[in-house]
Amino acid sequence: MQYFTFCYNSLTYEQLFNYNKAMDNIDLETVNRVKPKMPDTTLLYELSDFFKLMGDSTRIQLLWALEENEMCVGELALLLNMTKSAVSHQLKTLRSAKLVKAQKRGKNVFYALSDHHVRTVLEMALEHVCE
């Protein structure tokens, strides 16, 4: 037996919106009440970018370690048992997000947390994860 169902293939955003809106079982009032409370695009992407940044075990370890002490790339590589290259790449990511700052001293580059908000967020997440 063959079914023919509606496909959204190549609908414009407006067409999709009208299609969604035209459904029977929808409480438009709820949707209209919630809509203005939704975060605007900029905030939304700032939020998800921040979480994306925290969503990598290497970067979490780096932040976690730097919370204890500033360290140079080689020390961090030893601590995490990774190549300096991999560590350096991730530190660059954290740095461009302004979560860590770098300072060159002699042959070494020392990294430190630049934002102690990070600790709070980590602790909140910990609380969540640990039930």
Added chain:
Amino acid sequence: MQYFTFCYNSLTYEQLFNYNKAMDNIDLETVNRVKPKMPDTTLLYELSDFFKLMGDSTRIQLLWALEENEMCVGELALLLNMTKSAVSHQLKTLRSAKLVKAQKRGKNVFYALSDHHVRTVLEMALEHVCE
């Protein structure tokens, strides 16, 4: 001019560790002090998985919306201006992480937050993002 530098090609973990450890300018004391304070593997992955989950703008919107009201898939699709299929896929992800719960009523499936910790974490992140 040509340089010949060390390459880590196909080092075992142990070899990498020993190579890192053998560096001159490393404060082994710091590394040894911090090492026991690092999170264990399980916790580490639970943490990064949680942040990964929050690191998507669609899922943030879904959680944000459900914080206001439980809603069915069609309502959420209308609110976010997305196809029901895309919304359903993301709700499934959130559901298997136990962040939302589903309840079928008639033709509709209503989703609601199952963990109000989420709000706290979102608020923390908001605080961070908004400087």
Added chain:
DNA sequence: TTGACAGTTGAATAGTTGTTCAACTATAAT
């Protein structure tokens, strides 16, 4: 019982991302 609607699902696709690799720069020591 037929048709329409609500939602789900698996495969496919397009885009993103973390690590490796090799080559590089900069600094310190001999």
Added chain:
DNA sequence: ATTATAGTTGAACAACTATTCAACTGTCAA
């Protein structure tokens, strides 16, 4: 000056992920 060490970088690769697409199930109404 030469050499070894510390770190950075861009390209390449592999793994992952969000959305689309098409086909499906379950429920209600006529």
